Amino acid sequence: MWSSLFSYSCTANSLSQGQLVRDGETLVSRSGNFELGFFRTENSSLRYVGIWYRKISFKTYVWVANRDSPVSDESGVLTISSDGNLMVLDGDHRLVWSSGINSTSVPTNSTAVLTDAGNLVLLAKADADTASADGHVSNAYWQSFEHPTDTFLPGMRVRVNSAAGENHAFRSWRSLNDPSPGNYSMGVDPQLPPQIVIWGQSGREWRSGHWNGLLFTGMPNMTENIRYGFRLSAPEEDGSMYFTYTPLNRSDLLMFRILWNGMGEELGWDETNNESTVLQKQPAKECDLYNKCGDFAICNDMGSPKCSCMEGFIPKSPDQWKRGNWSMGCTWKTRLQCGNNSSISVGNGGRMDHFLKLVGVKLPDFADYFSATSGDECEVKCLENCSCKAYAFVRSIGCMMWNKNLIDVQHFAEGGMTLQIRLANSEPGTKSKISNLRMIVTAFVGAFVSGITVFLLWRFKDNLKGEISVCGVNDLLSEEQYLDLSRPDGLASDAKQVGGPRIPVFDFSSIEAATNVFSEENKLGLGGFGPVYKGKLLGGQEIAVKRLSRKSSQGVEEFKNEVMVIARLQHRNLVRLLGFCIQGEDKMLVYEYMPNRSLDYFIFDPAKRAQLNWKKRLEIIEGIARGILYLHRDSRLRIIHRDLKVSNILLDEEMNPKISDFGMARIFGGNENEASTNRVVGTYGYMSPEYAMEGLFSFKSDVYSFGVLLLEIISGEKNIGFRTPEHSNLISHVSLASLE
Structure with missing residues (x-):
């Protein structure tokens, strides 16, 4: 047939x-x-x-x-x-x-x-x-x-509907070679704000953290991988919303799937090697496992032991806890005094519950959500509810409160959210020996003064809350706090068609606090852009802040260009932009901190130069070459740096090179190979002759600069500063020597 x-x-x-x-x-x-x-x-x-x-x-x-x-x-x-x-x-x-x-x-x-x-x-x-x-x-x-079966593809829709309940959209294979339905599923917990969950036979195995409109808050690395293009649609008539994702670069062939062993896997396409590559797996670490440490405990992969009770809590079973069995979790040292929160209780000393701030964490599971405009409003709501055990105010979400035990809390080395945990005031009240009348008056006056003080402190705290308390920038990821680089005026016409990422904006007060108000002690140096300061965010992350000087030879266009160019790039040999800040005429770029400064700090110092043996110099040269190759050929945008020099090569803690300073960079279209300009920018000694004299630049301009870099790294001499009776620079000396 x-x-x-x-x-x-x-x-x-x-x-x-x-x-x-x-x-x-x-x-x-x-x-x-x-x-x-x-x-x-x-x-x-x-x-x-x-x-x-x-x-x-x-x-x-x-x-x-x-x-x-x-x-x-x-x-x-x-x-x-x-x-x-x-x-x-x-x-x-x-x-x-x-x-x-x-x-x-x-x-x-x-x-x-x-x-x-x-x-x-x-x-x-x-x-x-x-x-x-x-x-x-x-x-x-x-x-x-x-x-679907086990795979979430770009363009696929995953339904989110609280009335319909959990959506176990994807079911794993039974084994590596058996496609029949397995023991694990992946899908969406529709309780607002929604989150991605992996379930096993005994329940939840992993969760992504809550969706804040731009990313999942329990996955700090998404600040670097915003290329996913996740979106949650507006509600339809039946209340359903849909998660979709569209990669910025469709040729990446990104996909998410739930494997037979319960691991969630992200698979991408490596165009360089023409093969698939695993970008990440979840759960990746021990603390990613769901509720690893039990109720009211925090899991920290960098800690020893990994599990610890939250402050104000003690292990439910101290013996089991000491043995490394953390499943029973922790409980309060002192029970909440909810009855004292709405009125003054003289007999109990007027002791109110208070809140302990945890910074840089994955927020607990099973949050209740309601709309709020400030952290103060959220805190008051929690105090009024005797069942409320913690709250978090997230700008792009609103108020999140937890009426159940706090579970699956994880501490992140970078990023994370801020959680306010409710605790009883453990200070016992003292009995007064004066008359009842005086006691009442004293209590009233004290309460009045305390109320004014608390109000002012709340107001002051609200002004500082958020940006400065963030180890990374996850709390800043509200829609209005991002620069949309895909706007028509955001880039040269050649790149308008490329979907742009969104860049975190730092609050000016958080930068001031991190740099000790731009103190001289924090100043790392001075460049064409302006002074550079070392800073430390409240969560402990070290940063480098480039502050645009009003007298700078570089201006707003270079600032804008650097933000737009480097935000679109991701490579181990390019410096990473964490965000930027604009406050009036103050403009700042916030980068990851490079503890070993720039390459010129070592290569031109006779004493420090000895730290760079030939093996290390070769590794530095190879790293710079990989970065340039990525800019010219392998990135989504073809980019000419135009200001490659030793002072723009930064070194991390392991002396790995990272190309920095993209203020002069130019993006080339697919068919462009050369351009000209009447405004020659860059550094003499590193410019190719046709660029310095005629304003013509191309990818070969960067190759010329790289050649100068190569000679300086090998010789330890500056190109311009090198002089002999026969030669005025290093290049002419080497050129003649090569002919002899």
Whole structure:
């Protein structure tokens, strides 16, 4: 029977009624990214219909149709039934799998199309050519994106609806070679604010932290990986919202999946080596495991032991805790005195519950949410509720309160949120020996003064709360605090089409506090941009702050250019921009701190130069070369630095080089190789002759500067400062010496 029907070539992307795909034949999306057909796993003869990435040598399956009922041999086919449904049949014509749509809802002339997004859609034949390549297809009768297996692909929608409950959207394979449904699932906890969760047989295994409109707050590394393009749609009529993600660079082939062993994996595409690469896995560390330390405890991967009770709490079972069994968690040292919070109780000394601030943490699970405009409002709400055990005010979320025990709290080395934990005032009240009248008056006056003081302190605290208390910048990630670099006026016309990241904005007061009000003791040096200061955020992260001088030869355009260029770049040999600050005429760039300063600090100092042996110098040269290659060829944008010099090569704690100062950089379009300018910028001695004399610059300009760098690193001499009776600079000396 099968031989009498139409047989597909490997270039087809659609399947119509009366046609079929046999075992060994495939559908291929128009872009060539995805392929559909029969497959078997290693050491198994069972056959499944699935979709996989076609360009990845090691087959990476993203969807399986008949994962519950495989075909036992190679006799199976995929076709469309007379009622318009997709179906898989075995060699005896028995139904193995079907799309299962009510026949009255599907036209009899339906067609299946494999889109460029990897979505297998079933729709009317007349609509086959309109199937979207972006993801969800609105006019489809059925689509694989609405029936996923273990993989979350770009453009796929994951439903968030509190009335519908937890959405276990993705189910793992049973084992590495068995696609049948396994023991783990990944999906969304719809309780606002929503979060991604991995479930196992016994419950939650991992969670992402709450969504704040731009990222998941329990994943600090997302500040560096904003390229994901996660979005949560506006509510629809039934209250449903949808999580989607669209990578800034679609060729990255990003995907998220839940593995058979319960690990969540992010897979990307390495264009340099033309192969897939694992970008991250979750849970990655011991403290990522759900509620590792029990109630009212904090897990810290850098700590020893990893688990500790929150301040004001003690282990529930001290013996078990000492043995390293932390599952029972902790409990209060002193129970909350909720009855004293709404009125003055003279007999109890008027002791109110107070709050302990925890900075740089993953917020606890199971938060209640309500709208609030300030931390003060949130704190008052918590005090009025005897069940409230903690609160957090997050600008882009509002007020989060916890009426249940605080569980799954983790301390981060960088980033994280601020949690206010409610504690009883452990100071006992003292009995007065004066008259009752005097006691009442004293209590009243004391309460009045305390009230005024607390009010002023709250106001003062609210002004400082947030930015300065953040170890990274996660608390700053509200929509209004970001510079959208994809605006039309944000970049040169060549780069307007590239989706831009969003850059954290630091509050001026937090920069002042971090740098000790820009003290001379914190000053690292002075460059063309202005002074550079060392700073330390409240959470402990060290930063370098470049402050634009009003007398600077560089100006606002260079400031804007540096923010826009370096924010789009990620490479181990480029300095990392943490954010920026604009306060009136003050403009500052905030970078990661490089403890070993710049390369010129070592290479031109006869004593310090000895610390750089030939092996280390070679490693530095290779690192600079990798950074330049990334700028010129491997980044999403082709960039010419235009100011490469030893003072712009920074060294981290392990003496790894990082290229800095992108104020002069230029972005080139795909077909551009050369440009000219009437304003020559950069540093003489490092400029190529055609750039210095005629204003012509290209990628070769950076290569020339790199050559000067290379000579200076090897010789320890400055190009311009080097003089002999025959030569006025290092280049001419080396050029002549090479000919002799």
